[in-house]
Amino acid sequence: MSFKYLNLQTEDGILRLSIFTTILLAILGIVFGLIASSSAIIFDSIFGMIDAVMTTLALIVARLITKSTSKDFINNKLEKHFTMGFWHLEPIVLGLNGMLLIGAATYAFINSIDSLLLGGREILFEYAIIITLISIVVELNLGLFIKKANKEIKSEFLNLDSISWLISASMSFGYLVAFIFGYMIEDTKISWITPFIDPLILIVVSIFVIPMPLKTVKQALSDILLVTPSELKIHVDKVAKNIVEKYGFDSFRAYVARVGRGRQIELYFIVPKSWAPKKLEEWDLLRDEIEKNLGKDDPHLWLTIVFTTDFEWAE
Template sequence: MSNRGEQILLKQSTVLMFAVAIAGIVTGFISGSQSILFDGFFSLIATFIKVLMLITAQLIAKESNQRFQFGFWHLEPMVLLIEGSFLLLIAIYAFLNGVFGIINGGREIELGLVILYAAVFTVIEFGYYFWVRRKNRTLKSTLIQFDNISWLVDAMLSVGLLISFLTALALTHQGYAQWAAYVDPAILIVLALSMLAPAFKILKPALRDVLGIAPDALDDKVREALEIASARHGFEGYKTYVQKHGRARFIEIHIVLPSGYPLTSVKTLDALRKEIAELLGKADSARWLTISFTGDRRWIA
């Protein structure tokens, strides 16, 4: 994966999202629409998250040092955890704001301005989302993948705003202006609920990585490879440990060789390591693999 390409996309995404945020906040204040204002503040928070993602991508590209001897991979799930948490908190805030708006009798807003805003940004945000998704098929970046979720969420918000404001306009023209006032807070509630799924989609894997929970798929893959190697070479036993931090995968394998195993030189062990590594799939810079051998089972207890 090209880290340079990843950073370029993150920079573009950050600048464009900041522009969307400013437009949303300004439009929200002028029109009096709390839902547009919410959309703007969501975009502003997303901008700050994108800055963190860009910094993380730059750190990951650097070599490890004495303080961070395994590199900076651990920062990736931490940033995603922050993003997911912000999405969840802003969704809760929006929901409560919408409920109180309905209780207080709704809000009068400038429909012409907000309809124009929602229509323009629906096109921009969906267009950018699909363009980035196509670019990431080559990059295969986890940061870009989750960063792009914010564009999908923002695009969905804009579609919801457009449909709802057109509904409010129709109600006004039909002589039901008193009901049109409830559209803005109602949108806020719907938008808040629609953001819960994307928030949990980001939070779940990020939280697993931060807590150090062993990824099931990787654990199964390592055990399957060791079963094959054991059947071929008659290992007396083995112990495996796996952990994942963002795109980095840490694999530790300890193998017990049987008494009298034909060990002619260190090259024999290196050949075993190479065979097991190939069983685990193609190696890359994000895979940390340690394989050790012993003749005493107590070392793996």
């Protein structure tokens, strides 16, 4: 495995590390969960497997987006089928990932209530404590590392992934407290409680976990539905108004959307019919000025600028 493959300063490298660690922990968790007869540990491992699949999808989408913004993409076969890039896939994956996390936690909550009603479940606390300690160390450290690294990278995928690791760490900590308590009260007068520990702690953790991905799901749905981001719209309007006042256009129309990390902007400037004809090079220079004010160096900016004397073309 090359250093380039696991470059921890890039989005791709960190996501690969996350996938590898998730799969390893999930396998260990399933083995120890079966030995300990703990439904909480087994569920946590399956939860991890689901997360690994979604992180893999996130990695694929991130690579496609990177390629689509490169110069080589024009000659790529995918360009023939995705001429507008892959930004639209990012909120789809983020939304699906967040909804799966919420769904998994909701299932755990319902399943735990069912287990309580059936009298609980006896588990081997020694094995449960060992795998839980391993999980906490790995999950907490990786979650904090990704969160710190993402301050520079600023990726929504890494943001959700760090949240996922911290959620897993909080779940594991809850398990650890419960398992240690169960181990300590074995062969005591209150040992009748032990069958209920596994489902009870899963209920508490599920209630804590369910709301956490809601913000990501909300943002993903906004991107999918092309809800206009107010801050971006204000910025675009300000730039367009300055151009109108500077050059004497009649008016303008701006259409703005955020799709994942991509920003899609369409600007229509209404040109007075009394204006003398201009060379195409002059219009291009004006487009360059507008693009510069909107963020020319942003590879995720999709900008369309139209000059017309017909107001209907802008509607």
